[in-house]
Amino acid sequence: MDKRSTSPAPMSVSELDDLRTLIEERSAILFDASRERFFAPRVNQYLRDSGELDAASFLRRILNSNVQYDRFLESLLTQETSFFRYPDIFQVLERVVLPYVQARKMWNSPRVLRIWSAGCSTGEEPYSIAITMADKLQFFEAWQIEILATDISREALDRAQRGIYSGRSLRSVSPEQLQTHFTKVGETWQVKPRLQRMISFVPMNLARSVYVGRMDCIFCMNVLMYFSEERRNELLQKFYDALEPDGHFFLGHSESMKSAPVKFDSAVLGDCQYYVKPTAAGTEQKTALIEKQS
Ligand SMILES: C[S@@+](CC[C@H](N)C(=O)[O-])C[C@H]1O[C@@H](n2cnc3c(N)ncnc32)[C@H](O)[C@@H]1O
Known part of the structure; x- marks a missing residue:
């Protein structure tokens, strides 16, 4: 049979608009004009791969089934990532965040x-955060480390929970880190339970x-692109509120705080720009605290 006769016609502009509206209403994720070149091809590819007859029956299916909707939405989310994706951010974690938290919480019990x-x-x-904690935090065993790892994609979280990796995603993990924190399983590497115990993987939109x-520190890297400016601002406010005074905040390299309603202090180390929730006492006092303890 001619394969073209079984393929659904590509979605029309108005059907794509309906779909965009549905996704924004249901999940608050926006595929706006800046993502146009990506959106239509992915939707049409999904339509072909899932064996749909036409756009109307596909729209009906995802409207009537949460499972079908979630599966479709996940196919639109870019899940590109890797260990130590931006090495300079992990330098800031090691050289700025950890010394500061160590100094501030030295006498806390429990030390969380x-x-x-x-x-x-x-x-x-x-897992890269957990490795940095295990390798660089002084008196690591005396700390209670709690890493909350959230994502909207359950499929991604299942893979995260399994903790089995190979190939390019591990390219920035050193041979020593591989030996210390992973177990070789065939051609893949499995994260050891010691790291897994530090992390709770939780589905969250x-x-x-x-x-x-x-939180002492928040990473939100390469996620803001999924939101309208209004929702992005709400989210930045939420991160700001969740941070401890002097808590640190990281965005992806191409993201910025432009037009954000919240006033973080910003600082640069090497190639990395990072953000700090200001306190009344100010950053000078914080620097003095780190110097005194080191
Ligand atoms: C490009 S990945 C970034 C991964 C990692 N932060 C990094 O920079 O390497 C973007 C992630 O954001 C997730 N995401 C998109 N919209 C979301 C939402 N509304 N709530 C939670 N996670 C979302 C996607 O499922 C995807 O796993």
């Missing part, structure tokens, strides 16, 4: 350090309000 990886995809980011408690 909480970090949120928001939009963690398949887990490489929170960042556009919905959920209480996560206070």
Whole structure:
């Protein structure tokens, strides 16, 4: 049979608009004009791969089934990530965030350090944070490390929970880190339970309000592009509120805080721009605290 006769016609402009509206209403994720070149081809590819007869029956199917809708939405989300994706951000974590938290919480009991990886995809980011904690935090065993790793994609979180990696995603992991924190299984590497115990993987749509408690540090890298400016601003406010005073915040390299309603202090180390929630006491006092302790 001629394969073309079984393929559904590409979606029309108005059908694509309906779909965009449905996704924004249902999940608060926006595929706006800046993502146009990506949106239509992915939708049409999904239509072909899932064996749909036409756009109308596809729209009916995702309207009537949460499972079908979630599967479709996941196919639109880019899950690209890797261990230590931006090495300079992990330098800031090691050289700025950890010394500061160590100095500030030295006498706390229990000594708890909480970090949120928001939009963690398949887990490489929170595991890189956990490796940095294990390798660089002084008196590591005396700390209770809690890494909250959230994503809207359950499929990505399942892979994160399994913790099995190979190939390019591991290219920035050193041979020593591989030996210390992973077990070789055939051609793949499995994260050891010691790292896994530090992390809770939780499904969460960042556009919905959920209480996560206070954080010392938040990573939200390469996720803001999924939101309208209004929702992005709400999200930045939510991160700001969740951070401890002097808490640190990281965005992806091509993202910025332009037009954000919240006033983080910004700082640069090497190639990395990072953000700090200001306190009344100010950053000078913070620097003095780190110097005194080191
Ligand atoms: C490009 S990945 C970024 C992964 C990692 N943060 C990094 O920079 O390497 C973007 C992730 O954001 C997630 N995401 C998109 N919209 C989301 C939402 N509304 N709530 C939670 N996660 C979302 C996607 O499922 C995807 O895993």
